[in-house]
Amino acid sequence: MSTGVVRPPLGRFAAQHLVARNYLVYRRDWVVFVTGFLEPLLYLLSIGLGIQQLVGDFVLADGSRVTYTEFVAPAMLAASAMNGSLFDATFGVFFKLKYEKVYDAVLATPLRPVDVAVGELVWSLLRAAVYAAAFVAFMAILGLTGSWWALLGPVAAVVIGYAFAGAGMALTTWMRSWQDFDFITLAVLPMFLFSATFFPLNRYPDGVQWLVQLTPLYHGVVLCRGLTTGALGVDLLVAVAYLVAMGSIGLAVSSRRLGTLLLR
Amino acid sequence: MGARPLGQTADRPDVADPPLDVLVHARGLRKSYGQLEAVRGIDVTVRRGEAFGFLGPNGAGKSSTMRMIAAVSTASDGSLRVLGMDPATDGPAIRARLGVCPQDDTLDSELTVRENLLVYGRFFGLSRAEVARRADELLAFVQLGDRAGARxxxxxxxxxxxxxxxRSLINEPELLMLxxxxxxxxxxxxxxLWDRLFRLKQQGTTLLLTTHYMDEAEQLCDRLVVIDExxxxxxxxxxxxxxDHSSREVCELRFGVDDHDGVAARLAHLGERVEVLPDRLLVYAADGESVAQAVHDLGLTPRSTLVRRSTLEDVFLRLTGRSLAD
Incomplete structure (x- = not known):
């Protein structure tokens, strides 16, 4: 079954109705929504209050000097965008796909698999953007932003979320059971620890640096750190290109796979 | 499979251009899942305003056929037109005008009763106000008005x-599939539920349903196909x-013996046909009471005797040699 050739009677933004459905569900579970703010915030406070005193200041590539908290905070922003968007796009999609059969019902309407994929992705990104906006505001209050570019933090979070939600949703279409999600955890945790999040790239052994630079979260961290510290460079554009490509491939694979699974 | 590829049916004029009042037009329709052939070449014509049924046991290919008609499954072979369109290319446009009530409830368990209708209606592009109006009407129609806020x-x-x-009626479908x-x-x-469906039928909604209950088929269907394998x-x-396929009446006899075949041989001349089931014998005849009397006159004493009208169950047994309720 092809997913892209048919004329959609609802126009191009049919996916918005699925986003509205998710909003309706979350409006009731606002506690779950609010807890999403907490995790990165707690990391930030623990580092700001404790570790910074032990580590001292950092000199960035462009020669500017930042505190350790200023160095780590953008990495937390990137990591929370990753975690936040992955949750809905993997566990959320799997639950609706296999247990709730939400998409079976959705596809009995004019919506197409691509609308489902886009709808879930947009929803993940909206959440990521809201969390990121709050996080950046908190950074500003704590004096952790060294540039007006930091205002683009939520946009960076959306780009990062796009990459991870797209890829995560695509992988989810191959998941057979909840146990399979351990593979995602297995990929996410090392990335969280070793994507130049807590210490800079040049501290990694030479043979490992290229490996770090291949990971998507590394590019997310580069993007956020560049914006909040104001140390801009070409590497930010590379990061955006990498993340957008990853998300787009994920989205294309997701809508194809959803079609294969649901329109048998 | 090796039959002709999809769409090459122009040599058959009835396929190329079904009349406007034909909502479903299938010819030589097939569906395979790998090695398994679920639907093996069926012809179906459903007209506007009728209640059409697929009667058959589980696994007969009913649901596969329904999914193809509902434009959520592609045909492996044959031609199919739904509402005058091709499901392979016009899926969304067809689905916009269908109501689908699947076998497994696919309700959204994270929403309330009323929200299920509101959200679903929006998938059809209806305005919020219109969806709200229809939701309340439909909840009243299915007598769920007092449960609107329930999970x-x-x-x-x-x-x-x-x-x-x-939910399947929220878009005021031309064809309701159950x-x-x-x-x-x-x-x-x-x-x-039968009462509600009957009302819909009277209001002119075209119904297409599958069932393995003969009483359901008899109650609801104007026309049906018996489908098997x-x-x-x-x-x-x-x-x-x-x-066409059964006698007017049936005399059901239960004997306490294992030798049903032996007994059946002695009864064979009493009716048009005798069926041996694991737990009973069915003698098909125009007058069931006289069969019961004749059995008694032969000196046989069944544990129980029941004379009844023939049903679609008997038709199915006759046509397939098997019982509907498996």
């Missing part, structure tokens, strides 16, 4: 099915099918 998990099977029917609408429901819930074995109205 779906709190509903019984019968109420869930009624909500599913209400896959096993009353399977798993208690008798009271079944009758209430992926092929259609008979077609007609319930009364016509019974007339």
């Amino acid at each position: 779906v998990e709190q509903l019984s099977g019968g109420l869930k099915r009624r909500l599913t029917v209400a 896959d096993e609408p009353t399977t798993g429901l208690d008798p009271q819930a079944r009758h209430l 992926g092929v259609i074995v008979a077609e007609g109205s319930p009364a016509q099918l019974i007339r």
Whole structure:
């Protein structure tokens, strides 16, 4: 079954109705929504209050000097965008796909698999953007932003979320059971620890640096750190290109796979 | 499979251009899942305003056929037009005008009863105001008005099915498709649902349903096909099918003996036909009472005797050699 050739009677933004459905569900579970703010915030406070005193200041590539908290905070922003968007796009999609059969019902309407994929992705990104906006505001209050570019933090979070939600949703279409999600955890945790999040790239052994630079979260961290510290460079554009490509491939694979699974 | 590829049916004029009042037009329709051939070449014509049924046991290919007609599954071979369009290319446009009530309830358990209708209606592009108006009407129609704010998990099977029917009507479909609408429901819930479906039928909604209950088929269907192992074995109205494939009456006899075949041989001359089932013998005859009397006159003493009218169950038994309820 092809997913892209048919004329959609609802126009191009049919996916918005699925986003509205998710909003309706979350409006009731606002506690779950609010807890999403907490995790990165707690990391930030623990580092700001404790570790910074032990580590001292950092000199960035462009020669500017930042505190350790200023160095780590953008990495937390990137990591929370990753975690936040992955949750809905993997566990959320799997639950609706296999247990709730939400998409079976959705596809009995004019919506197409691509609308489902886009709808879930947009929803993940909206959440990521809201969390990121709050996080950046908190950074500003704590004096952790060294540039007006930091205002683009939520946009960076959306780009990062796009990459991870797209890829995560695509992988989810191959998941057979909840146990399979351990593979995602297995990929996410090392990335969280070793994507130049807590210490800079040049501290990694030479043979490992290229490996770090291949990971998507590394590019997310580069993007956020560049914006909040104001140390801009070409590497930010590379990061955006990498993340957008990853998300787009994920989205294309997701809508194809959803079609294969649901329109048998 | 190796049959002709999809769409090459122009040599058959009836395929190329079905009349406007034909909502479903299938010719040589097939569906395979790998090695398994679920639907093996069926011809179906459903006209506007009628209630059309697929009667057959589980695994006969009913649901596969329904999914193809509902434009959520591609045909492996044959031609199919739904509402005058091709499901392979016009899926969304077809689905916009269908109501689908699937066998397994696919209600959204994270939403309330009323929200299920509101959200679903929006998928059809209806405005919020219009959806709200229809939701209230439909909840009243299926008698769920007082449960509007309840969570779906709190509903019984019968109420869930009624909500599913209400949901399938939110876009005022031209064709309402119901896959096993009353399977798993208690008798009271079944009758209430039948009553609602009957009203829809009277309002002019075209119904297409599958069932393995002969009473359901007799109650609701103007016309039906008996489907078995992926092929259609008979077609007609319930009364016509019974007339063509069975006697007017049936005498059911239960003996306490293992030797049903031996007894059957002695009864063979009493009716048009004798069927041996694991637990009983069925003697088909125009006058069942006289069969019962004749059995008695032969000196046989069945544990129980029941004379009844022929049903679609008997038609199915005759045509396939098997019972509908497996």
